[in-house]
Amino acid sequence: MLGNTLAASLIWGINTIFLLDAGLSNFEAFAANAAFTAGMVLFEIPTGIVADTVGRRASYLLGTVTLAVSTLFYVGLWQVHGPFWLWLAASVLIGLGFTFFSGAVEAWLVDALTSTGFQGSLDSVFGRGQIVSGAGMLVGSVAGGWIAQHSSVGVPYLLRAGVLVLMFGFAAVVMRDLGFTPERHGSTGQEMARLARQTIDLGWKVPPIRWLMVQALVTGGVGLYAFYALQPYLLELYGDPHAYQIAGLVAAAVALAQMVGGMAAGQVRRIARRRTSALMAISAIAAAAMVAIGSVDSFGAVLALTGLWGLTFAAFTPVRQSYLNGLIPSKQRATLLSADSLMSSAGGVWAQPALGRVADVRGYAASYLVSAAISAVAVPLIALSRRANAPADSYESTGASSVDRS
Template structure:
């Protein structure tokens, strides 16, 4: 690896560390935070759905920003937007705001994350290629996953402990401070390499061109299409499952004020991210095709979610959480490598954003629906229904395998 490629990788890992640590301060207690603000389960997951609706609305426009004005510009805008919207969330909690206020704040949070999605990964791929990196993309993404897992582990545990010692608002204060640090670091260290923004056309014309490109290289591109169509089912359920584990584990544990348990749930997922990153090279050797890994991971996830709903044991639920998180995280680098392998560089940020849009679209529908199931029949029923919804993604993964794309084949 060249010196320039090492600098690119170090920048990517540092920004991954800072942004994930900032975000994860609230991941262990976010649902509890919303419930403490006076929302019901349905309203809390509706707020999360508005967050994902914001992602759906802004994925393509922010992809245009990344492809037209640069990946660095998009990252800086995303960090600044997240900082402002996090402070707004804190103000909403203090004021015990009505549901419409949470909807607006959540949409702004979604906007912030769309500036990241697609742009960060596109920046990494283009900069590594330009710098003459010899490592495989999967290897660098796996290192990023390890760093993200470590940051999530530290942040989620710290957020839970801080909430236990102070109140549920303090983790949001810590998140805001670290987002400010991330903004400064990104401004100083991030440079677009191997990519020249296209600014010749007006914004509307550029949006039309980019949308057409995202469709051509996304939904109209069969190898990418089937993975994208599977995303609403897998990502929609994953969003609910992650946030619902906070109150569900507290319920199984028997103490609904033990906020450290909620932090523990997020920490377990973070630990699984780290382990998955470490074992990714070995998991890769178990499969000849990346779609095989997706099929196996999805099937394991379905079983784990169902077990989470059927059990009444806190420790069995913890074990099911570990298996679910580990299976999903271990296959993620291979999914990313597959998708990057079937789309061209010029449309990479937008197509990756469009892929995130598809997953977010599932979250808009699935999260409030499963939140309603939780209100009516309890969290256990919601997890069983979630397992059934995720099962609907399996046929699309089979179709992706049948395309026999070159990027599907793993060369060990």
């Protein structure tokens, strides 16, 4: 997680600026981001099948290679100010790279913990992951902004590809599939059809999982937009469009919040009796933070509110991960987690260009008010998931649980 997040976050603080510097408009920049999430939609299930039939380690290794190559493609397009359609194609390939990670790595972790007899809380484990990721994001985002300021916005992308190559070598040596034996029951087409049916039967047809997936579809893209739009928005408030180190502060603020949220993940159970209670409260606070971001006209205030918003995201993620993992069976864990990630990516396909268009027409502040309204929809959707009273909703449950699948 440290290596992955460090590689990714080297460009997180400057990604939107990088795209605008290549000659794209706000709409085109966020359409390119939407193409990235569209790539995740297209490839989530196929790569989830790779993880469930070939192995989670194999999926991770393929992800590092794919992401390194597609990142270099991005740099080439930036150098020549490539046409918009090639930016879309490159973004889809980056999405493919990330789908090899999504679902597979989380499934690898949970199954390995089960295999080694782990009896603790998954919330705490995922919370520790948030701390490690936050540390990687803090270092990567600050370094990426500083490097871009003193060289060019393309150099952090080259460093990202280099870190991914190192992670390939590291995982090839130390990563092993524990507690999981790959199963294959036919040709690739038959396997896709079988696992697609299982995704419907064990995922969509299970009420608490279904409503979590709908929540991901509706609100999943808002967080991506809110994070990446903060880069040019803060530079606009700061008054210097070339202060790339300032843009890196966005990711740094979110990284610090992620570390704090990870530390607090194991303590949430002392405040809320049920995971859905915590998720609804956190969602409401996140929406309120975005209203404030869109309502104030101060660089310092928006930066502080960014930290608050990042804290809600950091607190939300491990609770939701634990809840969802407690609802799904081990054999199909990677595929179902990928299906959930697919829904979130699908949310990014529609939300990012739509909100980018709002920013072009009405400004960044207005786009955050719209983002807040969309985010608030998470509360009633999580409430619908809560109605199933699944055992995984209780903090007494840490592993996969049986639920009412009617």
